[in-house]
Amino acid sequence: MSIGRQFFSWLLFFFPVLVQAQPADSLQIRKIVNEILVNGQAYQNLRDICRIGPRLSGSPQAEKAIELTRRMLQQAGADKVWLQPCLVTHWERGAGETAYLVDSAGTKFTLRISTLGNSMGTDGKDVCGELLYINRFDQVDAMGEKMLRDKIVFFDLPMNPTHIRTFQAYGESGIARRNGPSLAAKYGARAVLVRSLASNVDAYPHTGATRYNDSFPKIPAMALSTQDAEWIAENMAKGKKFTACLRNRAVMKGEVLSYNVIGEIKGSVYPEEIISIGGHLDSWDLGEGAHDDGAGCVQSIEALRALHNLGIRPKRTIRAVMFMNEENGGGGARAYLDSAIAKGEKHVFAIESDAGGFSPRGFSFDLGDQAYGQVKKWAPLFAEYGIHEWERGGSGADIGPLKKIGTALCGLRPDSQRYFDVHHAETDVFSAVSKRELDLGAAAMTALIWLVSEYGLTL
Amino acid sequence: MSIGRQFFSWLLFFFPVLVQAQPADSLQIRKIVNEILVNGQAYQNLRDICRIGPRLSGSPQAEKAIELTRRMLQQAGADKVWLQPCLVTHWERGAGETAYLVDSAGTKFTLRISTLGNSMGTDGKDVCGELLYINRFDQVDAMGEKMLRDKIVFFDLPMNPTHIRTFQAYGESGIARRNGPSLAAKYGARAVLVRSLASNVDAYPHTGATRYNDSFPKIPAMALSTQDAEWIAENMAKGKKFTACLRNRAVMKGEVLSYNVIGEIKGSVYPEEIISIGGHLDSWDLGEGAHDDGAGCVQSIEALRALHNLGIRPKRTIRAVMFMNEENGGGGARAYLDSAIAKGEKHVFAIESDAGGFSPRGFSFDLGDQAYGQVKKWAPLFAEYGIHEWERGGSGADIGPLKKIGTALCGLRPDSQRYFDVHHAETDVFSAVSKRELDLGAAAMTALIWLVSEYGLTL
Numbered sequence: 001m002s003i004g005r006q007f008f009s010w011l012l013f014f015f016p017v018l019v020q021a022q023p024a025d026s027l028q029i030r031k032i033v034n035e036i037l038v039n040g041q042a043y044q045n046l047r048d049i050c051r052i053g054p055r056l057s058g059s060p061q062a063e064k065a066i067e068l069t070r071r072m073l074q075q076a077g078a079d080k081v082w083l084q085p086c087l088v089t090h091w092e093r094g095a096g097e098t099a100y101l102v103d104s105a106g107t108k109f110t111l112r113i114s115t116l117g118n119s120m121g122t123d124g125k126d127v128c129g130e131l132l133y134i135n136r137f138d139q140v141d142a143m144g145e146k147m148l149r150d151k152i153v154f155f156d157l158p159m160n161p162t163h164i165r166t167f168q169a170y171g172e173s174g175i176a177r178r179n180g181p182s183l184a185a186k187y188g189a190r191a192v193l194v195r196s197l198a199s200n201v202d203a204y205p206h207t208g209a210t211r212y213n214d215s216f217p218k219i220p221a222m223a224l225s226t227q228d229a230e231w232i233a234e235n236m237a238k239g240k241k242f243t244a245c246l247r248n249r250a251v252m253k254g255e256v257l258s259y260n261v262i263g264e265i266k267g268s269v270y271p272e273e274i275i276s277i278g279g280h281l282d283s284w285d286l287g288e289g290a291h292d293d294g295a296g297c298v299q300s301i302e303a304l305r306a307l308h309n310l311g312i313r314p315k316r317t318i319r320a321v322m323f324m325n326e327e328n329g330g331g332g333a334r335a336y337l338d339s340a341i342a343k344g345e346k347h348v349f350a351i352e353s354d355a356g357g358f359s360p361r362g363f364s365f366d367l368g369d370q371a372y373g374q375v376k377k378w379a380p381l382f383a384e385y386g387i388h389e390w391e392r393g394g395s396g397a398d399i400g401p402l403k404k405i406g407t408a409l410c411g412l413r414p415d416s417q418r419y420f421d422v423h424h425a426e427t428d429v430f431s432a433v434s435k436r437e438l439d440l441g442a443a444a445m446t447a448l449i450w451l452v453s454e455y456g457l458t459l
Numbered sequence: 460m461s462i463g464r465q466f467f468s469w470l471l472f473f474f475p476v477l478v479q480a481q482p483a484d485s486l487q488i489r490k491i492v493n494e495i496l497v498n499g500q501a502y503q504n505l506r507d508i509c510r511i512g513p514r515l516s517g518s519p520q521a522e523k524a525i526e527l528t529r530r531m532l533q534q535a536g537a538d539k540v541w542l543q544p545c546l547v548t549h550w551e552r553g554a555g556e557t558a559y560l561v562d563s564a565g566t567k568f569t570l571r572i573s574t575l576g577n578s579m580g581t582d583g584k585d586v587c588g589e590l591l592y593i594n595r596f597d598q599v600d601a602m603g604e605k606m607l608r609d610k611i612v613f614f615d616l617p618m619n620p621t622h623i624r625t626f627q628a629y630g631e632s633g634i635a636r637r638n639g640p641s642l643a644a645k646y647g648a649r650a651v652l653v654r655s656l657a658s659n660v661d662a663y664p665h666t667g668a669t670r671y672n673d674s675f676p677k678i679p680a681m682a683l684s685t686q687d688a689e690w691i692a693e694n695m696a697k698g699k700k701f702t703a704c705l706r707n708r709a710v711m712k713g714e715v716l717s718y719n720v721i722g723e724i725k726g727s728v729y730p731e732e733i734i735s736i737g738g739h740l741d742s743w744d745l746g747e748g749a750h751d752d753g754a755g756c757v758q759s760i761e762a763l764r765a766l767h768n769l770g771i772r773p774k775r776t777i778r779a780v781m782f783m784n785e786e787n788g789g790g791g792a793r794a795y796l797d798s799a800i801a802k803g804e805k806h807v808f809a810i811e812s813d814a815g816g817f818s819p820r821g822f823s824f825d826l827g828d829q830a831y832g833q834v835k836k837w838a839p840l841f842a843e844y845g846i847h848e849w850e851r852g853g854s855g856a857d858i859g860p861l862k863k864i865g866t867a868l869c870g871l872r873p874d875s876q877r878y879f880d881v882h883h884a885e886t887d888v889f890s891a892v893s894k895r896e897l898d899l900g901a902a903a904m905t906a907l908i909w910l911v912s913e914y915g916l917t918l
Contacts, residue, residue, distance in 0.1 A: 389845070
């Protein structure tokens, strides 16, 4: 540490202009980080949100979470808090979902499943068929109707463990969950089982949205726990055959009115320039939506709280946004963009935390070359907090639409190793979140938006 | 990614000598990492070690773990596996430890405590006294006998949350656990309660070794859960007074024979140059010693397994060492050094993993300037695995003694945010470990020792 400081003093001596802003910025960031580590409310807030239960769009729990986070934003010291109306997808899993296999000897094996989000239901009746095992998505077209007709298709695409960033594996293997049901339906399959998108092997199925292609029949689809998936794969590799039956009462109820929850601190110098920091308030209907994405919500609220508590009045307007309906429709994201356009708002920067409340490792930027050059210069300020990865890439599903109006976008990149152990599963609960990891993520985002607020960005 | 590769090709063109080794090393490291992420046995091995239960030195569980890891090293493909005798501290907590407070109204409050390791017992009798609250260690001498005589001293030194690396806070606040009992005894205190060294606030006490100064009476000492510590602090700040009573049957049984477990792959070119990779096999007698330090043991075994399974014959000898008695005596570390000296072995490098099985963030090096210059050049090879922190600093308690014979030392630096939530507590169990995080730590260490094995170090 002392060597670093000596070197720094030397730099100050020879290059006074070049590094002028650094020491003050560094001190201010340290204040922000300390405030969050010492007085942070994100963890308590997350506990309270999780106590509501899962918050699927259109559910009573989602409505409770809207009211709760509205109050949290007021308590955090926002100048103004409001609810922004949006139309959201209302889908319900229904009671009594089950699936089982029957082997050639008539033995029955109950499976640990979770109906995929937005999936059709079976009206509580068994939909049965011979189980067809597929572990390469690119082979489906070649197999065609001859092999898929009247089958229950089981897509077994494990996440590739060699990708260091688990999101890459999620994106690749996710094709089966997203597109598998409609592709199977194209060739006459009756229903689909998909291996859960999980990086571990356990008994918990992981749900998530599927996307039907309107050109083909909409067939029911369920996620299967990774343990069950491996058991089936092993047995079918030995030549065993199964009949599979699925039953549920899932129903798509259409669109209903809900809200994004927004709180802002008005900018002191450029109040018309808006910086958004957000996560999404809705979650899947399993677990508590702690990492996905209660974490992003409470981190965003924490950013306002920390600035307010420190008496930092940002030059630009900072808005914390709890988006609704990220998981299965994107209604909140659309409403936020539409409102920005309708009001002619100037959105200079938006950052989203929707990758879990884990130790922050860096940021992913989706913005122009000049703006990237600006933010990249701030990287050294973050190294002492273990934040080293400044890269270009995607931001978040909720802020993504703002790209249409030229907003510079950014995604918080937490350590991704544990995310897909709990993502969209019963295991995504408050106790899976570490207070320090959550706080450090909030601190990283708060420091970054404070810098943007101070210096602006050339868009 | 493509920009990086273009830049790299450009470098190759202009500086063929400078970067010559990079592409081949990078590919070899990728092979090692993939082998561990795809075929890794560390997680299963950790599960099996944890099933034995906690492994305090001299306990039957420690003996079972010796035999189990001996077999694991054989199965991993070590050329040779042996047990290295060492004398270890044998301390037992005994049954029925309790502590409680009584307020002035006679109301009794049971405390969640754990006797500190190596602490004296009370022979099953209550040791009682007025509770004295101390939250600044540097005030004890000024308070002196006048205030401490016949008291039960409660040291309430929370870990400083503003240190990003939690080990720094552990080191600072740890003075109370290490030196508090003897300092309090110096001034006539009857017993000591120490706030658990934990970065979270919960109901679990965290034990750990205390060190008696032979100049003063040895008084009993217990760790108190952070929840209880905060409750007491709040109540005493309001002026409440308590009598505290402690009771246990802890007993120091002296030294007994135990073993380090060692497996090695002989070097193909410089077999006399030894590289050690290790963790410690003993643990505290709470929980399962999963992060501390089952993780380091299975990562070290995994290094041998991965090299063996890939058919990589290292140029230098690589030894995986499960040290015994790190927690409360260091007997294994001494025996390893003594044996090295007695046999005139040449130990060129040693790395230890004893900071939990979390996502690796970097390495801490304790070696000469020239050797540090060499290893620092390898840093770019690790960036794609999220490993960015190459710094000088301590290594590990077990390999530390090798410094006397000039060995270059290194400690794996995992993400430290969650470590002190579970460290030395009932919560340090297998289920608190993430397979991917554990594997990535093993991969980082294996890649590093492979590089040292290939290129050597100038000592």
